[in-house]
Amino acid sequence: MSETQKIEIRSLRKSFGSNEVLKNINLGVAKGGVVALIGPSGSGKSTLLRCINLLVVPDGGSVRVGDTHFAFGDGAKPPDVKTLAKFRATTGMVFQHFNLFPHMTTLENVMEGPVTVRRMAKADAEKLARTQLAKVGLAEKADQYPATLSGGQKQRVAIARALAMEPDVMLFDEATSALDPELVGEVLNVIQQLASEGMTMVIVTHEIAFAREVADRLIFMRDGVVVEEGPARQVIDNPREAATRAFLSHFHRTGALPPATTAS
Amino acid sequence: MYQWDFGILWSYRWLFLNGLGVTVGFTVVIVVCGLLFGLFGAFGTLSRFKALRLLALTFIEAFRCTPILVQLIWFYYALPILAGVEMTPITASALALSLYGGSFYSEIIRGGIISIDRGQSEAGAALGMTPIQTMRRIVLPQAIKRMIPALMNQSIIQFKNTSLVSVLAVPDLVYQSQVAAHDSYRPLETYTAVAVAYAAILIPLTILVRRGEKRLAVSE
Numbered sequence: 001m002s003e004t005q006k007i008e009i010r011s012l013r014k015s016f017g018s019n020e021v022l023k024n025i026n027l028g029v030a031k032g033g034v035v036a037l038i039g040p041s042g043s044g045k046s047t048l049l050r051c052i053n054l055l056v057v058p059d060g061g062s063v064r065v066g067d068t069h070f071a072f073g074d075g076a077k078p079p080d081v082k083t084l085a086k087f088r089a090t091t092g093m094v095f096q097h098f099n100l101f102p103h104m105t106t107l108e109n110v111m112e113g114p115v116t117v118r119r120m121a122k123a124d125a126e127k128l129a130r131t132q133l134a135k136v137g138l139a140e141k142a143d144q145y146p147a148t149l150s151g152g153q154k155q156r157v158a159i160a161r162a163l164a165m166e167p168d169v170m171l172f173d174e175a176t177s178a179l180d181p182e183l184v185g186e187v188l189n190v191i192q193q194l195a196s197e198g199m200t201m202v203i204v205t206h207e208i209a210f211a212r213e214v215a216d217r218l219i220f221m222r223d224g225v226v227v228e229e230g231p232a233r234q235v236i237d238n239p240r241e242a243a244t245r246a247f248l249s250h251f252h253r254t255g256a257l258p259p260a261t262t263a264s
Numbered sequence: 265m266y267q268w269d270f271g272i273l274w275s276y277r278w279l280f281l282n283g284l285g286v287t288v289g290f291t292v293v294i295v296v297c298g299l300l301f302g303l304f305g306a307f308g309t310l311s312r313f314k315a316l317r318l319l320a321l322t323f324i325e326a327f328r329c330t331p332i333l334v335q336l337i338w339f340y341y342a343l344p345i346l347a348g349v350e351m352t353p354i355t356a357s358a359l360a361l362s363l364y365g366g367s368f369y370s371e372i373i374r375g376g377i378i379s380i381d382r383g384q385s386e387a388g389a390a391l392g393m394t395p396i397q398t399m400r401r402i403v404l405p406q407a408i409k410r411m412i413p414a415l416m417n418q419s420i421i422q423f424k425n426t427s428l429v430s431v432l433a434v435p436d437l438v439y440q441s442q443v444a445a446h447d448s449y450r451p452l453e454t455y456t457a458v459a460v461a462y463a464a465i466l467i468p469l470t471i472l473v474r475r476g477e478k479r480l481a482v483s484e
Binding site: 053055081082084085086087088089090091092093095097099100101102103112113116117158161162165 | 381383384386387389390391392393394395397401402405406409
């Protein structure tokens with residue numbers, strides 16, 4: 001894989017107890033590329049995503065994001081907490097269940113990273129946070145607590161919170177799976193906008209039509225291995241592997257994105 | 265029919281006030297020290313280091329599973345013999361009550377911390393926070409809210425437990441009222457007054473804390 005790859009994963013292995021979740025995974029994401037990870041539950045796609053920002057520390061293999069490289073297993077010393085924290089600050093992650101901080105207002109949620117991690121002055125962080133909130137269409141919700149927001153709004157705040165760290169890559173872990181169907185569109189729109197701005201992204205999703213639309217590459221995983229990989233449209237429209245075909249048969253693969261209900 | 269005569273207590277007012285002062289002062293000390301022991305116990309049991317976990321667990325169970333009255337007597341009478349540590353009754357009872365309270369505070373604090381969804385610390389970590397920053401900025405502010413009712417409950421028990429120090433002749437409210445009761449031959453009036461005094465301090469406190477809880481719950 002060439003040096004233009006923003007993310008490079010080599011021979012990645014991870015077990016939880018006796019359960020081998022990732023078996024020798026290789027993955028590359030080009031700078032500005034969007035990769036969609038799909039697969040049935042328990043296929044290891046979320047674990048793989050969490051290995052990219054080392055929220056899950058792999059047992060073996062290597063992870064490189066930008067210029068930062070980590071090797072695991074076989075005598076490699078696991079990175080210490082400071083190194084891990086510094087590395088994670090350069091990657092943004094969005095979770096299925098939003099994980100907003102309920103004791104902080106929307107604005108404070110978005111300011112938290114810049115203030116606590118980047119040691120930014122409060123005034124600068126607030127300006128940055130307001131910009132990010134405006135970007136996801138929630139400028140006027142700045143002073144509300146997360147409990148008062150809809151699921152779609154919460155997820156957009158979570159995206160703004162991750163973006164406020166000005167990350168090199170964004171990781172989405174089933175960002176729309178916990179949303180009511182009518183709220184999916186507003187979140188997908190924000191992700192699509194990020195893609196068009198050239199953000200490098202890895203997206204774990206069940207929205208096959210969305211993956212076809214936004215991702216340039218698609219990876220289908222099952223039982224901890226990559227079964228099929230290729231250009232998103234090609235894999236979705238003409239899957240080579242029987243397992244991929246069987247999985248995709250459960251979805252509507254094409255068609256318009258869910259309508260963006262601007263409920264903000 | 266018993267003839268109540270509370271008027272007689274008036275002549276012992278300084279004795280009672282003195283005792284009340286000792287009781288309140290004692291409570292402040294054992295709540296503060298107890299919370300410190302509680303923090304040690306909670307973070308010890310949650311530690312990555314096995315030795316620390318074991319130490320914290322031993323402390324918690326040793327003090328949680330033995331009667332406080334036995335601990336008080338043990339600290340005052342047994343420690344000097346076994347370890348050559350001489351303590352005044354006040355030091356011995358402050359230490360025993362702090363450790364006893366601390367063992368319960370430990371479990372309250374630990375329970376509060378682990379009740380916060382794992383996703384919260386994951387979100388902190390994903391932003392690039394260190395575990396200590398995540399604990400301080402994300403987990404503890406939420407956990408403390410949940411701990412308050414239980415911490416208050418335990419502190420009320422601690423306040424009342426100070427009455428046991430009278431067995432080591434620490435001149436608290438109960439000890440002084442024993443003196444007054446023996447002197448006046450009016451134990452009924454004396455102990456009724458003591459019970460009212462405890463309640464008169466605690467009830468306003470509980471109301472204050474309930475108000476505080478409501479104020480804290482505003483973001484939920």
